Amino acid sequence: MTVPEVVVVGGGFGGLEVCKRLARAHKRGELRLTLVDKENFFQFNPLLPEVATGAVETRHIVYPLRAFCAPRGIRFLRNKVRSVDAQRKVLILHNGIELRYDQLVIAAGSSTNYFGVPGAEDIAFPFKTLMDAIRLRAHVVEMWELADQAQDADARRRLLTFVVAGGGITGVEVCASLMEMFHRTMARLYPSVPLSLVSVHLVEAGERLLGGLHVEHAEVAARHLRTAGVSVVLHRRVSQVEKDRVTLDDGAVIPAHTLVWTTGIRGASLEGAWPFAAGRGGRLQVDKHGRCLDAGGQPVAGAWAIGDAADWVDEQGTSVPQVAQGALQTGKTVAANILEGEARHSLRYFDYGYIVGLGRHSTVARPFGIPISGMIAWYFWAFYYLFAMVGFRKQLEVATDVLKGMFVGHDTSQIHERRRMLRSEDLDPNLA
Numbered sequence: 001m002t003v004p005e006v007v008v009v010g011g012g013f014g015g016l017e018v019c020k021r022l023a024r025a026h027k028r029g030e031l032r033l034t035l036v037d038k039e040n041f042f043q044f045n046p047l048l049p050e051v052a053t054g055a056v057e058t059r060h061i062v063y064p065l066r067a068f069c070a071p072r073g074i075r076f077l078r079n080k081v082r083s084v085d086a087q088r089k090v091l092i093l094h095n096g097i098e099l100r101y102d103q104l105v106i107a108a109g110s111s112t113n114y115f116g117v118p119g120a121e122d123i124a125f126p127f128k129t130l131m132d133a134i135r136l137r138a139h140v141v142e143m144w145e146l147a148d149q150a151q152d153a154d155a156r157r158r159l160l161t162f163v164v165a166g167g168g169i170t171g172v173e174v175c176a177s178l179m180e181m182f183h184r185t186m187a188r189l190y191p192s193v194p195l196s197l198v199s200v201h202l203v204e205a206g207e208r209l210l211g212g213l214h215v216e217h218a219e220v221a222a223r224h225l226r227t228a229g230v231s232v233v234l235h236r237r238v239s240q241v242e243k244d245r246v247t248l249d250d251g252a253v254i255p256a257h258t259l260v261w262t263t264g265i266r267g268a269s270l271e272g273a274w275p276f277a278a279g280r281g282g283r284l285q286v287d288k289h290g291r292c293l294d295a296g297g298q299p300v301a302g303a304w305a306i307g308d309a310a311d312w313v314d315e316q317g318t319s320v321p322q323v324a325q326g327a328l329q330t331g332k333t334v335a336a337n338i339l340e341g342e343a344r345h346s347l348r349y350f351d352y353g354y355i356v357g358l359g360r361h362s363t364v365a366r367p368f369g370i371p372i373s374g375m376i377a378w379y380f381w382a383f384y385y386l387f388a389m390v391g392f393r394k395q396l397e398v399a400t401d402v403l404k405g406m407f408v409g410h411d412t413s414q415i416h417e418r419r420r421m422l423r424s425e426d427l428d429p430n431l432a
C-alpha cells in the first residue's frame with residue numbers, strides 16, 4: 001500500500017497546528033508529512049510592534065522550523081511555492097523542483113493589500129514580517145538621527161511625524177509602542193530634540209478604532225492614545241503617498257516621511273495564481289470542511305486551505321476571522337479530516353477573545369468574553385504571550401525581555417542595510 005504524501009505549505013500558526021496533529025500518524029508511517037516554507041522560522045506576529053520599537057529582541061519571537069520538524073521526524077523544505085499543478089497534484093517550487101502530494105494544505109497566510117492607493121506600495125512601510133519590523137525600527141531611529149542634525153524647524157517636524165494607516169489592533173499597538181519608545185527612550189537619548197516636535201497620526205476609515213471589538217475597549221484605546229499624544233483621525237482614508245507627504249481623502253496633507261501600512265490584508269499570493277476558486281479578499285474559497293473549490297464551486301479532492309489564506313464560513317455561518325485562533329481552529333479541522341481520510345469534520349468557530357497591547361502596563365483584553373483593561377489586563381497580556389510562545393527557550397527569552405523592560409529602555413540599534421534606508425542625501429534641502 002502506498003503511503004499518502006501530505007504537504008503543508010506555510011509554517012505559521014495554522015501550518016504548525018496541522019503538523020502537530022498529523023505528526024503521530026506520520027511517525028506510525030500512516031502518512032508522510034512535508035512542511036514547506038519560504039522562511040526557515042515561525043514568527044510570532046503579536047509581538048511584532050514590540051520588536052519594531054526595540055522592546056523585545058528580534059530573535060526572541062522566531063522559532064526555527066527545523067527545530068520544530070526534526071524531533072517529530074517531519075521533512076522540512078525551506079523553499080517557496082511558485083505554483084500548483086492541481087491536475088498532476090504537484091507543487092512547483094522556486095528552483096523548479098516538483099513536489100508531489102496526495103493531500104495539500106495551503107497555510108500560506110496573507111499579503112498586504114494597498115487597495116491601489118497611489119504610492120502606497122512603493123513608499124509605505126508594510127507591517128507583516130520580521131524584516132518589516134526591523135526595517136521600521138531602523139527607519140524610525142534614522143528619522144531621529146536626522147532630526148537631531150536638521151537646522152530647519154519644519155524639516156525636523158516632518159522627520160518626526162509618523163503616520164499609521166489602519167486603526168485595527170495592529171495600528172493601535174504600533175502607535176502605542178512608538179509613543180512609549182519616544183517618551184521613555186528617545187527623549188533621553190536625543191536631548192536636543194524636543195518631544196513637542198514629535199507627532200503620531202493614526203488614520204482610520206471607520207467611525208471608531210478597533211472596529212469589531214468591544215466598543216468600550218475602542219474608547220479606552222482611543223483615550224489612551226490621545227493622552228499619549230497620538231492624533232486619532234477617524235472617517236478618513238489615505239488617498240496618496242509621496243516621499244515627504246501623506247494625503248488624506250478630504251485633501252488634508254500631512255508632511256511626513258513615514259507611513260506605516262497596517263490596514264488591509266489579502267490572501268497569500270503565488271507568482272502564478274492558485275488553481276482554485278478565489279473568495280473574499282483574494283483568499284481561497286473553501287467549504288465548511290476546509291476543502292478548496294474549483295471554478296464550478298465543487299470541492300477539489302486533496303486540496304485544503306486554512307488560516308489567513310482561506311475564506312472560510314463555519315457551520316453557523318460565521319466568517320472565520322484572520323487571527324491566530326482562526327488559523328489554529330481551521331488547522332485542527334483540516335488535520336482531523338485528513339486523518340479520517342474524508343471530509344467528515346466541519347468547523348464551529350469559537351471566539352476565545354482578544355488582547356490589545358497599549359504599551360507598558362496598559363492593555364485591553366476580552367478573554368472568554370470577560371472585558372478587562374489596565375494593569376490586570378497587562379499582566380494577562382504578558383502571561384498569555386509567554387504561554388503562547390513556541391518552545392521553552394523562547395518563553396524564557398520573552399520573559400526576560402518583559403522583565404528587562406520594567407527597568408531599562410528600548411534598544412535603538414539600527415540593524416539594517418544602510419543603502420536601503422532613507423538617508424540625508426534623500427532629504428538634504430533642509431538639513432545642515
Ligand SMILES: Cc1cc2nc3c(=O)[nH]c(=O)nc-3n(C[C@H](O)[C@H](O)[C@H](O)COP(=O)(O)OP(=O)(O)OC[C@H]3O[C@@H](n4cnc5c(N)ncnc54)[C@H](O)[C@@H]3O)c2cc1C
Binds near residue numbers: 011045127270327
Ligand atoms: C503585526 C501583526 C500582529 C498580529 N497580532 C495578532 C494578535 O495579537 N492576535 C491574533 O490572534 N492575531 C494577530 N495577528 C494575525 C495572525 O498573526 C494571523 O492571523 C496568523 O498568523 C495567521 O496564521 P496562518 O498560519 O494562516 O499564516 P501565517 O502565520 O502568516 O503563516 C504563513 C506562512 O506561510 C509562509 N508562506 C507564504 N507564502 C509561501 C509560499 N509561496 N511558499 C512557502 N511558504 C509560504 C510564510 O513564510 C509563513 O511562514 C497579527 C498579525 C500581524 C501581521
